[in-house]
Amino acid sequence: MSEVRQPFLELKGVTKRFGQFTAVADVNLAISEGEFFTLVGPSGSGKTTMIRMLVGMDRPTSGEMILQGKVINDVPANKRPTCMVFQSLALFPHKSVGENIEFSMKIAGVDAGTRRKRANELLEQLRLPLDYYDKGVNQCSGGERQRIALARALAFDPQILFFDEPLSALDFRLRKTLEKELKDIHRETGKTFVYITHSLEEAMVMSDRIGIMREGRIVQVGKPHEIYNEPVDKFVAQFMGEVNTLDVEADGADRVKDLASGMSYAVAKMPAGFTRGNLIIRPEVMKIGKGAADMPNKVEGVLFNDYALGSRIQYQVRSTTTDMQWLVERLQDEPYEGGLDDTVAIGWRPEDSILVSE
Amino acid sequence: MAGGKAERHGDHVSWFRQPGVLAALPVSLFLLVGFAGPLLMVIGYSFMPPRTFSLDQAPTLANYVSVVTDSYYLSFVWSLWLAVVTVVLLFLICYPIAYGMAKLFGRWANLVTAAVAIPILISENIRLFGWVLILLKNGIFDGTMQTLFGVSVSGLLYTVPAIIFGLVYVYLPFMLFPLVIGITMIPDALKEAASDLGASRWQIFREVELPLAMPGIMIGGILTFILVLGSLAESKILGGQVIVMISDDIESAFTFAQNWPKGSVLSVLLLALSGLIVFVLFRRIDLDRIIGRR
Amino acid sequence: MELSASQRLTRTIIVIWTCVVIFFLYVPMAAIILASFSKQRYFRFPISTWTTEWYTKTLESLSVRDLLWTSLSVALLVTLFSVLLAFFGALAFARYEWKGRKLYQRLVLLPIFFPQAVLGLALLLWFSAIGVTTSWQTAVFAHMIWIVPIVVLIMSIQVYSFDPALEEAAFDLGASRWQVLREITLPILSPGIISGGIFAFLLSWGNFPLSLFSTGADQTVPEWLYAKMVSGYTPQVPTLGSLTMSGATVFLIVVYIAWLALTARSRRMRGRAAAE
Numbered sequence: 029m030s031e032v033r034q035p036f037l038e039l040k041g042v043t044k045r046f047g048q049f050t051a052v053a054d055v056n057l058a059i060s061e062g063e064f065f066t067l068v069g070p071s072g073s074g075k076t077t078m079i080r081m082l083v084g085m086d087r088p089t090s091g092e093m094i095l096q097g098k099v100i101n102d103v104p105a106n107k108r109p110t111c112m113v114f115q116s117l118a119l120f121p122h123k124s125v126g127e128n129i130e131f132s133m134k135i136a137g138v139d140a141g142t143r144r145k146r147a148n149e150l151l152e153q154l155r156l157p158l159d160y161y162d163k164g165v166n167q168c169s170g171g172e173r174q175r176i177a178l179a180r181a182l183a184f185d186p187q188i189l190f191f192d193e194p195l196s197a198l199d200f201r202l203r204k205t206l207e208k209e210l211k212d213i214h215r216e217t218g219k220t221f222v223y224i225t226h227s228l229e230e231a232m233v234m235s236d237r238i239g240i241m242r243e244g245r246i247v248q249v250g251k252p253h254e255i256y257n258e259p260v261d262k263f264v265a266q267f268m269g270e271v272n273t274l275d276v277e278a279d280g281a282d283r284v285k286d287l288a289s290g291m292s293y294a295v296a297k298m299p300a301g302f303t304r305g306n307l308i309i310r311p312e313v314m315k316i317g318k319g320a321a322d323m324p325n326k327v328e329g330v331l332f333n334d335y336a337l338g339s340r341i342q343y344q345v346r347s348t349t350t351d352m353q354w355l356v357e358r359l360q361d362e363p364y365e366g367g368l369d370d371t372v373a374i375g376w377r378p379e380d381s382i383l384v385s386e
Numbered sequence: 387m388a389g390g391k392a393e394r395h396g397d398h399v400s401w402f403r404q405p406g407v408l409a410a411l412p413v414s415l416f417l418l419v420g421f422a423g424p425l426l427m428v429i430g431y432s433f434m435p436p437r438t439f440s441l442d443q444a445p446t447l448a449n450y451v452s453v454v455t456d457s458y459y460l461s462f463v464w465s466l467w468l469a470v471v472t473v474v475l476l477f478l479i480c481y482p483i484a485y486g487m488a489k490l491f492g493r494w495a496n497l498v499t500a501a502v503a504i505p506i507l508i509s510e511n512i513r514l515f516g517w518v519l520i521l522l523k524n525g526i527f528d529g530t531m532q533t534l535f536g537v538s539v540s541g542l543l544y545t546v547p548a549i550i551f552g553l554v555y556v557y558l559p560f561m562l563f564p565l566v567i568g569i570t571m572i573p574d575a576l577k578e579a580a581s582d583l584g585a586s587r588w589q590i591f592r593e594v595e596l597p598l599a600m601p602g603i604m605i606g607g608i609l610t611f612i613l614v615l616g617s618l619a620e621s622k623i624l625g626g627q628v629i630v631m632i633s634d635d636i637e638s639a640f641t642f643a644q645n646w647p648k649g650s651v652l653s654v655l656l657l658a659l660s661g662l663i664v665f666v667l668f669r670r671i672d673l674d675r676i677i678g679r680r
Numbered sequence: 681m682e683l684s685a686s687q688r689l690t691r692t693i694i695v696i697w698t699c700v701v702i703f704f705l706y707v708p709m710a711a712i713i714l715a716s717f718s719k720q721r722y723f724r725f726p727i728s729t730w731t732t733e734w735y736t737k738t739l740e741s742l743s744v745r746d747l748l749w750t751s752l753s754v755a756l757l758v759t760l761f762s763v764l765l766a767f768f769g770a771l772a773f774a775r776y777e778w779k780g781r782k783l784y785q786r787l788v789l790l791p792i793f794f795p796q797a798v799l800g801l802a803l804l805l806w807f808s809a810i811g812v813t814t815s816w817q818t819a820v821f822a823h824m825i826w827i828v829p830i831v832v833l834i835m836s837i838q839v840y841s842f843d844p845a846l847e848e849a850a851f852d853l854g855a856s857r858w859q860v861l862r863e864i865t866l867p868i869l870s871p872g873i874i875s876g877g878i879f880a881f882l883l884s885w886g887n888f889p890l891s892l893f894s895t896g897a898d899q900t901v902p903e904w905l906y907a908k909m910v911s912g913y914t915p916q917v918p919t920l921g922s923l924t925m926s927g928a929t930v931f932l933i934v935v936y937i938a939w940l941a942l943t944a945r946s947r948r949m950r951g952r953a954a955a956e
Contacts, residue, residue, distance in 0.1 A: 131850070180853070405776050416824070486691075
């Protein structure tokens with residue numbers, strides 16, 4: 029993939045202020061054609077504001093949004109070659125499925141025959157029965173409505189498709205199915221998708237690249253495994269879920285000292301000029317009991333709780349030296365051999381931990 | 387760009403430039419000219435010397451004084467009293483029905499709503515006149531009594547009870563519908579919880595239902611009170627001249643007595659009284675929550 | 681749903697009470713219809729002779745035709761202008777967030793609480809002050825003062841449940857402002873608009889206090905009925921009254937059926953729950 033080409037969608041210094049409140053602060057981003065890019069962040073991080081500006085529902089206070097070399101700040105939403113799938117889906121309740129899908133074409137003056145053909149193509153592509161054409165949208169299931177919303181957006185033939193957390197209201201299984209379908213559609217159509225969600229897990233399934241947003245700023249951009257294995261700070265690392273976090277300072281070459289317990293741990297790689305920061309160890313890389321015996325880094329504690337988490341078990345261990353509660357996750361077929369209230373050793377390999385600067 | 391909350395939700399149509407204000411303009415201008423204007427005129431006239439017909443004279447409080455001295459306050463007293471009685475009666479009559487509509491009738495509730503609402507759309511005069519025909523000497527009720535039992539029940543019309551009956555009849559929907567909205571706002575779960583905690587039927591009503599339905603009760607009560615206060619047709623058609631209500635006095639002052647300032651004074655006092663009550667109500671009610679159920 | 685014995689008793693009592701009250705609501709209208717068939721000049725019950733001659737007399741009367749024409753003209757114009765003004769007024773009331781909205785809400789509803797007779801008189805003062813002679817046209821203006829706020833209220837109830845995202849989505853899909861209005865906003869809001877129109881028409885059609893003071897030399901049906909009621913009763917009163925009521929009922933039914941027919945398809949799309 030050549031990097032010399034101009035980015036498909038570029039954001040330069042985009043800022044949005046509402047009176048005293050800054051929702052989006054100086055965002056710079058470059059998105060390639062055909063990419064599936066996801067903006068991830070907690071509520072209030074500015075991602076919704078960001079996407080509304082990209083679609084044309086809000087205008088940036090400053091900065092430029094450039095699509096294929098053209099600045100689109102002043103282009104109204106109905107003239108932009110972009111289309112959004114809304115969180116509430118916003119399907120027109122008084123129109124049929126077919127009429128919803130064809131809406132953009134009808135507006136553009138396409139004749140009925142062509143419209144019908146295209147609508148049928150889309151119904152098929154999105155695995156909806158052809159006889160849904162005349163059905164009322166409110167009579168369709170949640171998953172079907174998602175697909176109708178997507179078909180409607182695709183009928184517009186946009187250059188970029190935006191998604192505003194469309195799956196957040198669905199139950200787990202439906203979400204998992206639709207995540208995969210969305211990925212398939214992305215591959216089939218080859219269009220650029222820009223997606224926002226508060227779930228990093230969801231983003232990791234579907235995205236080519238992820239951007240983490242926090243309080244209006246982009247904190248990190250990268251491929252999913254980069255975000256996961258090389259988070260740039262504590263916030264990004266903790267965004268994935270529960271992790272073990274220690275406040276540490278440098279303690280010699282490739283070693284850090286835990287400020288709470290005073291213990292020293294080995295790390296695989298120390299960033300240049302590291303003085304203080306956080307040592308982050310994900311629960312699933314930790315070993316417990318016999319498995320921890322020959323770990324370079326070890327902690328002793330009391331096992332005070334265990335939770336069954338589907339295919340994994342989560343152990344909660346209270347350290348004997350500090351009051352910190354450690355989380356260890358093992359697969360069901362590698363359980364801890366002892367029981368609750370045992371004094372137990374837990375440990376990890378230096379290369380499995382993540383060290384981030386302050 | 388000022389606006390804060392307004393922009394966060396409404397800025398998607400940034401080219402409209404505060405659409406709410408633009409949309410409100412036609413109605414606001416219209417009411418300014420047609421409502422505020424006449425109102426100000428009436429207020430102005432109330433300060434003019436009695437029996438004059440223009441606004442360019444020296445202001446005086448003579449009219450306000452004469453309200454007390456010329457016992458025009460009597461019509462106020464009657465109107466207030468009738469309003470209170472009507473509101474109380476309507477509350478007792480409508481509460482069970484409102485409860486039924488909100489909780490019991492299910493799909494039938496819509497039918498009841500339509501049945502109660504449709505008479506509003508038919509002229510008040512016609513409906514009241516129907517009652518005249520019923521209550522009249524040798525009218526429908528009297529005639530039936532005479533034919534069936536040989537008893538005469540004349541003298542029902544042109545009495546205070548007849549007026550009250552007419553007021554209750556005409557303003558029933560205006561108490562009923564707000565009550566329905568109020569009772570709809572009581573979640574069943576709360577009553578069940580109270581019952582679970584040992585409360586009796588009466589206690590549940592007093593401690594849970596009544597307070598929660600209060601917005602609806604207040605709106606219904608105050609709306610009805612004010613409408614009765616300013617009513618005219620019922621006392622005239624069903625009551626003849628047995629009582630004179632405020633609006634009647636006002637009308638007489640403007641027409642027969644040819645005393646515009648006096649009519650204006652009475653109007654101002656009526657409006658001040660109504661306005662005070664409405665103002666107190668509106669302070670305590672969030673219209674968005676009740677009408678929009680948000 | 682299982683109910684205890686006392687709950688069932690309560691429910692039965694409430695149902696019976698409701699039926700009784702509804703019966704009483706319609707009794708006077710039945711009385712009017714009855715009286716219109718009585719031959720006698722003054723009303724007496726039981727009715728000795730039944731006839732339809734008063735209907736013939738009323739329908740043939742030129743003055744009655746004038747009355748009907750006046751009432752109709754006023755009501756039609758009131759409906760047209762009220763719906764237009766109130767549509768935007770309702771959007772301002774319930775749809776957009778803007779500074780001053782709470783105050784606007786209270787001020788717009790104020791005329792509803794007003795004694796109509798007093799309002800009518802105040803308008804009379806107003807008209808004479810600005811040198812306008814009252815006629816059926818000024819009555820249109822007078823009616824609207826009271827009716828527009830009511831229509832705003834009715835439409836607002838519908839507007840509150842309107843999802844702004846629908847307009848955004850349409851816009852995003854390429855529609856112009858005008859197309860959004862035509863394809864999305866108006867169709868979805870149409871029940872509220874129709875209800876508002878019905879209320880405007882019928883409230884104007886049957887209005888007395890405002891008409892009394894603002895029609896001047898012209899006269900509407902309710903004015904005439906009232907004048908005859910208090911002095912000079914003739915069976916033409918219940919006759920015209922019955923005709924008016926029937927007219928209103930027919931109007932309601934026709935509009936309702938027309939609306940049902942025109943929106944059958946879109947309501948089917950929305951499913952049963954949304955149709956109410």
